[in-house]
Amino acid sequence: MKHKSFAKETCAIARSLNVVGEWWNLLIVREAFSGITKFADFQKRLGIARNILTVRLRQLVDDGILQTGKNGGERFEYTLTDKGRDLIYTLVAMSQWGSKWLFTSGKPSPRLVDKQDLLELSSLQLRSRNGRILGNNDVEFLKTHGKH
């Protein structure tokens, strides 16, 4: 299904969805965070068709989320850019939401952990400008200008 493009939206959420809203994109980014760099490995881990993976990887490179380089041999390697690494907050938010609400039985895998102690991260917290912790009823969307 072709979506309406949100690229010109003034809402940062809509623009983000325009870039990473395609399911596979965030799962490819998840694999890249796990250290996967090669086409064949992405394909094997995700069980995604070659033609779809080709399009998705090219798009992620065009959007500046992945970068390509050759590492010694012949094969291209895909690694996260700074822009791509910054998607960790979105992945953590989705992972914590899913873990809390979508696992009535069983446990999620993989778990997102601190590299240093291999313990799971703390839950994300919303904080005001001056550092107060906010609940999910304490925030609102303030329309400043433009349509959204």
Added chain:
Amino acid sequence: MKHKSFAKETCAIARSLNVVGEWWNLLIVREAFSGITKFADFQKRLGIARNILTVRLRQLVDDGILQTGKNGGERFEYTLTDKGRDLIYTLVAMSQWGSKWLFTSGKPSPRLVDKQDLLELSSLQLRSRNGRILGNNDVEFLKTHGKH
């Protein structure tokens, strides 16, 4: 395009995408956070076709993200459940990522603010179990069991 279903995935991110990965869903949730409750208002704000909106709202109710109720008059009102309100972390993460990386010119709207002082939220931070602030290179996905 029909996606492969990730409902049985053991990865919490994949399961979350299965529920909210459809673009419209997160934008409908964004509107619900802005106080929109009526079908006609969702439609007007999002510029979405009636038939698509009908399907999306029904799915969000089935998934326990929105709930319906009548408020005085005849019209159904859609409001966020606790599970739906908990998506604020995902919205904040996407909003902050988009604001940082997808606005080379212009400014995002709406802004996510603290209701109390109407100032924008602080950037989300990743923290270890004992509260240390972590950078986006300090976390990893640890496979514990099951396939993902």
